[in-house]
Amino acid sequence: MKKVKSTMIALAAAAGLSAFFAGAAVAQDVKAGEAKVAMCIGCHGIPGYQASFPEIHKVPMISGQNAKFIVAALQAYKKGERKHPTMRGIAETLSEQDMADIAAFYEQQVPPANVPETPARQPRAEVAALLEKGGCVACHGANFNKPIDGSYPKIAGQHADYLYVALKSYKIEGNPIIGRGNAIMAGQVKQFTDAELKAMAQYIASLPGDLRVVPQSRFRLGSAR
Numbered sequence: 001m002k003k004v005k006s007t008m009i010a011l012a013a014a015a016g017l018s019a020f021f022a023g024a025a026v027a028q029d030v031k032a033g034e035a036k037v038a039m040c041i042g043c044h045g046i047p048g049y050q051a052s053f054p055e056i057h058k059v060p061m062i063s064g065q066n067a068k069f070i071v072a073a074l075q076a077y078k079k080g081e082r083k084h085p086t087m088r089g090i091a092e093t094l095s096e097q098d099m100a101d102i103a104a105f106y107e108q109q110v111p112p113a114n115v116p117e118t119p120a121r122q123p124r125a126e127v128a129a130l131l132e133k134g135g136c137v138a139c140h141g142a143n144f145n146k147p148i149d150g151s152y153p154k155i156a157g158q159h160a161d162y163l164y165v166a167l168k169s170y171k172i173e174g175n176p177i178i179g180r181g182n183a184i185m186a187g188q189v190k191q192f193t194d195a196e197l198k199a200m201a202q203y204i205a206s207l208p209g210d211l212r213v214v215p216q217s218r219f220r221l222g223s224a225r
Helices: 002-023 030-034 038-044 068-077 085-091 095-109 126-134 160-169 184-187 194-205
Strands: none
Touching: 030 095, 068 085, 068 095, 126 194, 160 184, 160 194
């Protein structure tokens, strides 16, 4: 298990370093980002909003998420590595500067919750064994809220049904509209049954974290901006 963790940490560090150099040349502008989120708030700015593709689940909370991760996710949708027709359609309209600005806006939209380093709620023994087997803390941090690099997401407190759908998507191959291409995550989730993925998702969702839904009206941003 130590060897698995060491490998995960090495891969995570390498990927994080690549993401840093890839995004280092683009300056972030929070105020500009606030004026660019009109396409985002219709889903991510409505508490309890649910998507129906590829199955019914709450859309992910992104307020308080790491900016580097938001940029990486948008780039993956734009390239087709994350296969979601709606998100790809949106990402394809965004420049690197747009992505950087939007990500910066959402990262600072809510202040950090100062979550303790150790999760306040410990998992059942069987769930703890699953999380250990997956080496989840190697990338997402011991409390799942402080990833070892900003290019990895905070997942503590994220919606359980979204986490479950996201995890399952890494198992999918050869589907043009569903699935995610990430070698690290694919290798991890394929060890588990769907029931085991759901159990891990439910535990992680039960933890306190920085992620929030900040209510925003899709009409709040005037056309004169």
